[in-house]
Amino acid sequence: MKVSEIKEMANNEIVERLQIEKENLVRLRLNHAVSPLENPNKLKETKATIARLNTILRERELNENQK
Structure with missing residues (x-):
């Protein structure tokens, strides 16, 4: 996800997306611990x-x- 895409999002959308990405990271780490990921990047x-x-x-x- 690019910075320009993120800046277009509202704060609540960013918070939701952040939660989704954190859950995704946990899942990826677990899968990687069990068996190597196809794309570790x-x-x-x-x-x-x-x-x-x-x-x-x-x-x-x-x-x-500041405002």
């Missing part, structure tokens, strides 16, 4: 998406506090 991509979502939420929170 999915773990890295999921973590990066979570980081992007958190970053945009934090930016918006800081902008609200």
